[in-house]
Amino acid sequence: MSLKSIFRTVSNSRSYLLRYKSLGASFSNYRSIVPLSTNIPNLKEEKVKLTFVLYDGKRIETEAKVGDTLLDVVVNNNLNIEGYGACEGTLTCSTCHVILKQEDFDRLPEEASDEERDMLDLAYGLTDTSRLGCQITMTKDLDGLEVQVPETINDARS
């Protein structure tokens, strides 16, 4: 994840240009100065809508950068989802468990790996359309995605 963020910083052409041409003040117009010739940095900047629906019905609507995982989105946007992402995306916990709608689950480009399934097996409220948020990368296709964040406790146990 750290490599990713280094790459992101290096490839962030917009902020570089803003600084270089001291155009920071005319921020409302900033899109116009993004060079048209580069495609990769440009794609990186694309944003899509994403909604987390908490177990108590509370909805957190947010913007996500294309290329970020759901965990990145929670961390970068400082979303108040308690305890989310304890192992920071290293596939050693299941605190970023989310439940998708069947059609969304089906259109995710990658299926869950054995290691992801191993962790999901420990999650409360596991469903057939469960995934770990750290393993779902936002794409343009996923614009408007809505995921459920199940409760992390099992009332029957304690």
Add this chain to the structure above:
Amino acid sequence: MNRTHLKTMIRMLSSVPVVPRVSIIGAGAAGFYAAMHLSKNVANIQIDLLEKLPVPFGLIRYGVAPDHPEVKNVINQFTKVAQHPNVNFYGNVTLGKDVSLNQLRQHYDAVLLCYGADEDKALGIENEDAQNIIAARNFVGWYNGFPNDKDLKVDLSGHTMAILGQGNVALDVARILLSPIDELKKTDITEHALEIISESKVKEIYLIGRRGPLQVAFTIKELRELLKLKNCKTLWREQDFKGVSEIVGNLGRPRKRLTELMLKSLQEQNQEGFIADQGLKYFKPIFFRSPIKFLISDKKLSGIKLSCNKLVGDTFDDQRCVPNGEVEELDCSLALRSIGYKSIPVDKELIFTSYGTIANNKGIIIDNSCHSTDLGKLYVAGWLGTGPIGVILHTMGNAFQVAKVMCEDLKILNNSKPKGGFEEIRKIVTEKHNLIVDWHGWEKINRYEIEQGKMKGKPREKICTIQEMLEVAFR
């Protein structure tokens, strides 16, 4: 100063805000998760995390295996909690020694106990106290630098050893002893353990369970890791899996995937056949066996007498084992007992269940004594309340749940007498000693350990004595 600021000032002066004071006993996962929830959800709250050791994080620091550094990433979240302006950490303060439960209740509105499960369960069989029979808990403490366990005598000169129990601790211990030493060198395993393990002669490890493959307590991730270990072969006993493949399809997903992984490994083993290789180590899980006596020669362990079991009961998850009358002997020169933990009573007022947990209802401690209502309410979270089961996620869920109950109670706090909090407790502790380690002190220890590790190419070299921890913290 502008008008808004002035307004705020006036509002603050005109009414004294209620400061609910909470003390949390034990700065492990449960304590930090509870503090996380409370600090976010109760205005003006003052949370004091009291810890017996000078250092925080409990089993995240002393339980999680050194080759699982990713699991310890949660320390970053906990550090943020500790840096919250309303949260304080006070290390080297022991409940039952430096301060009593009653004193805490006098000076706090709520006291949350989450000091975990400090003791290991014993088998209660003949010769259990002989040399070379070690509690896995102490073994884990030894390689993880827990001060009490640093001088543990570990004799790895024998060829064969046995681990009694089939949970994740058992698998952790097996993996540490079966891993290539070069892998361990890169971790924060303690230097004293690394030295002994690098001289290890252990070639085969038996993992003994009293019930069958369908009842194992370890989780799939830990098993998969062992199966993938370099220069190590897992050998199952085919007869243990009789009838398992017929019912595997009917199991719930987690148990099904775990059982399928064992069956797949067994199948591969049958296809490959047995290859004797000097360079290989062997991991041998065996099922339906209970230890009934440790065999001793020359005061040292020489083997274990095992009773063979069969299962009775209808469904696999509540099947019990009963001896079928046969006995077996297994030669081994070291045995690690890993059959679970229990909590210790630190105060005579606490009522314990027969499982070694504090009796509670959703985290509220059942308190039969008729105390005056001035005393802070008692709660319990983590393994002290639930028993020593589950991974961090489960402790997190439990801690949030208990913290939620506490939030509701604290919101209707209507006692007229404000509590003194840690300022009062500090006076009491100072009568015993003047060495309370705050977060700043831990940060010094943390930096020192990382520096010491750097010199050896490790992420950290832990300080293994309380005295040295204190020296660094107060330097």
